[in-house]
Amino acid sequence: MTTKTMTDFCWDILDFIYPQRCPVCQATLSSGRELMCRNCMLKFREKKRLLGPCCPSCKRQLPSLSDGCECEGSDHALEAVFSLGVYGEETEALIENFKYKRKRRLGSFLSEVLGETLLESVKLPRAGFIVPVPLHKRKLRERGFNQSQAVADQLSEKLGIPVLSDSVIRKRNTRSQTGLSREERQKNVKGAFRLTGKVDLEGRALLLVDDVLTTGATMSECARTLKSAGADKIWGVTLAVAAGTGLLEL
């Protein structure tokens, strides 16, 4: 005989009232405890994982951590970016569900896979802290949580590197970057961050965390701000990289 815990019981009631759908293919899930349907989970697990080190500007895979990129965006404040995969189809559906529908367990799962993959696949640079890209307080109120903070917390557990959340804040609530060109995005986020001065970053190497890297304008501006406080090298870590220009080859 199986004994149901109180949590199981609550899930059963929730499943009955609100049958959940797979965020990727929309199939009805047999239980709200499932993050995706079996098929989508299998496909997700089988996919080749980890991009990086990638150029944060043109997204090309770099031969090694010490190799810089020679593209025109190579003055990027980030050294390189590591990511779980290309933003599109299933990753897009998963990240949108995590971010906008507040499916926190889905976010924890994705971040955990990202942490495991990083540990297995690359010799990560020795970083002193993990820094989540901050949200403006108004956006934080609207969304209810900072998705980058959630990813950073999970990565911290996996990688054993402490999270630093109060070194930098977002002082301007920038308009959405969607639909803007690279130059417009850079302009839009210029001066958007401010150091709090609470933490000494002198000589510290950092892992800067966000959910998706698109042109990298936001992460770059945040990295530039952290560097103005003396931070040394900064690498980006994201759940997905939007290929955009099509230069990314897998």
Ligand SMILES: [Zn+2]
């Ligand atoms: Zn599915």
Ligand SMILES: [Zn+2]
């Ligand atoms: Zn490049």
